[in-house]
Amino acid sequence: MSAGSSTELLVAALRRELAGLAPGDRLPSSRDLITRHGVGPVTVARAIAELAAEGIVVTRPGSGTFVAVRRARPDERAPDTSWQTVALAGRVHVPGTDPAVTVGGGIDPTALPAGSICLAGGYLHESLQPTRALGAALVRAARRPDAWRRAPVVGITPLRAVLAHRIGPGFGPEHVLVTGGGQAALSMLFRAIAVAGSPVLVESPTYPGALAAARAAGLSPVPVPADGDGLRPDLLAEAFATTGARLLYCQPTFHNPTGAVLAPGRRRQVVDIARAAGAFVIEDDFARDLGHGCPVPAPLVADDRDGTVVHLTSLTKPASPSLRIGAVVARGPVMGRLRGMREVDDSFVARPLQEAAVELLSTSAWDRHLDTLATALRERCAVLAGALAEHLPDWTPERLPDGGLHLWLRLPDRTPCVAVAEAARAHGVMVEAGRRYFPAEPPASHLRAGFAAAAEPEDLVEAVRRLSAAVAGRRRATGRAVAADGAVTAGGAVRNGAVREDALGDGVLRDGGKTR
Known part of the structure; x- marks a missing residue:
């Protein structure tokens, strides 16, 4: 028998043997194969090499030959993940399958x-970002002896001190928790403050990312109308009384999407109404550094002594999307809860990024x-x-x-x-x-x-x-x-009882062809 035919016979025999083994099982040793099949060591070596080349077995020097993890062949059925539809049933779903669409439903x-x-x-276009100052700050931060040391859960003290100073007198590092940007902070706040299944009051309209984060936390957003002067206090009080909500999310300064600023006479009212309801106010102050040159009012938290307002700020908007540095400013037991939530979520923000933020905010370049x-x-x-x-x-x-x-x-x-x-x-x-x-x-x-x-x-x-x-x-x-x-006649009458949404705006038709 030729060497070639001996190898082929051994390969066929090993294939039959492998069919009864599981991935990771060890094949008999070369000596056992030589004895069992009556072939020489060269034939065994060639057979094993052929099976290894096909990915059927793997050889580990000093350990032996093992059955490889089985790879699907092109003619096998496609993976079936339909079971996940059942497993995920009832969970919060955040839409967005288009690669150009973000989690909140917007455009990436x-x-x-x-x-x-x-x-x-x-976010700002790159031409508007302080790229040079960011690069210099990152270089200086990387040179610090402790740049790669583990950061505290609440953030490094110098950064917390700088962020507290931006709020005003009465706030110090102990009131600040550094976060990985504003969106991560929102997610944490909704989960830490409110109970799943409870309502959360929001301005209408409002930031879609906040709606997505609230719903992901199991909360039910309840709209409170706003006008040119921001959130309406009369309707806010009514919403608290009607829903029993214990949380309000709002953007008092340069509101997204309307750009409105909460009127001076309403700012204290909003906090007082929430305080009377025993509720927290999440003040999303994302746009404080995005003014167009006009004076910017102090944040709501600056005049709050009782811990009603939980303040949220971020450096990503005025600097760069990749400067994922945000902060929560709060008083009272809620800070302890937020710290605990932070330890569960991601422990801490990377120290080099925090050090770079300190360097950036501490220079005249900022x-x-x-x-x-x-x-x-x-x-x-x-x-x-x-x-x-x-x-x-x-x-x-x-x-x-x-x-x-x-x-x-x-x-x-x-x-x-x-x-x-x-x-x-x-x-x-x-x-x-x-x-x-x-x-x-x-x-x-x-x-x-x-x-x-x-x-x-x-x-x-x-x-x-x-x-x-x-x-x-x-x-x-x-x-x-x-x-x-042929749905509309020359005189405008409707035939066939229907017009599509893209034909007449909302396109909602009723009996007789009239819209409403």
């Missing part, structure tokens, strides 16, 4: 098609950056508003804000914001539909258009031109669709 600027202009997202940023944001806001007035005059900004990164646009009646956002995307402009900013039914159609994520101010003008073309194209397509369907 890092996953946009080439040539797109971004009017979405909540103050110069904020001054430059204020001018740039004010100019960009004016450019976007001017372009809208020229090309889309019926898209009315709710206000020209004194801070923040966005314009909140009220669309003409019966204009569906989701369809408009989709049409804009097809024209290379990323803008966010307003529907997701409302915890319940929106009272009107809105878009949120940002002016800080585009590369240059000129891009904002081009984006509005594209938006105008998208709206015009959508109107033409809608007219053709209605004509092709």
Whole structure:
């Protein structure tokens, strides 16, 4: 018998033997195989090498030959993960399967098609970030002898002291807990303060990331209407009395998405109403460093002596998305609970990042950056508003804000914001539909258009031109669709009892062809 045929016979015999073994089982030794199959050592070596090349076995020098973990062959069935649908039933679901969509349902600027202009997202374009100052701060931080030492759970004392000083007199490092950015802090706060299944009061509209974090914590967001002066205290008191809520989430300064600032006369009222209800107020102060040059009111927590307000701040918005440094400022037992939650979640924020934040905030370069940023944001806001007035005059900004990164646009009646956002995307402009900013039914159609994520101010003008073309194209397509369907007669009467949402705005029809 030739060596080749001997090897083939041995390989076939070993395949039959392997079929009865499990991954990780050890094959007989070479000596045993030689004796059992009556072959020479070269034949055994060749057979084992052939099986190893196919990935059926693995050899470990000094230990032996073992059955490899079985790999699926191309002709085998695809993995079946349908069981997870049952296992996950009843759990909180945060939508977002599109790679260009974030967890909160918004647009991820890092996953946009080439040539797109971004009017979405909540961070500064790289040209507006203090890149040089950040790099220098990180280099200085890395040179510290203790830069890689484990950081305390609550954060390093120098950073906590700097952040406490930003609040005002009466606050020290003991009142500050450093977090990994604002979104992580929100998630922690909702889980630490409120009981799953309970209501949480929120402004309407509000930040979608807060809605997602609240729902992920098992809470039920309850909308409280706001107007041009911010949250309405009369309706807030009514909401507390009706729901029994023990938590309010609000953004008193440069509110997202409207840009409103809570009026001076209402700021104390909001805290007093929450205090009377025995409730906490989460003050999301994300935009304090995003003013456009006007004076910024003190945070709510600055005048709160009784621990009603839990203050949340972040450096990611005015600096860089990757400077994941935020902080919670609080008084009383709630700080102990937050510390315990922090130990469970992720123990601490990386010390080099905290040290870099101290270096950044302690230099004059940071103050110069904020001054430059204020001018740039004010100019960009004016450019976007001017372009809208020229090309889309019926898209009315709710206000020209004194801070923040966005314009909140009220669309003409019966204009569906989701369809408009989709049409804009097809024209290379990323803008966010307003529907997701409302915890319940929106009272009107809105878009949120940002002016800080585009590369240059000129891009904002081009984006509005594209938006105008998208709206015009959508109107033409809608007219053709209605004509092709024969749903509307020349006199405007409705036939066949239905018109699609993208034809007449909300497109809700009732008996007799009338809309409501």
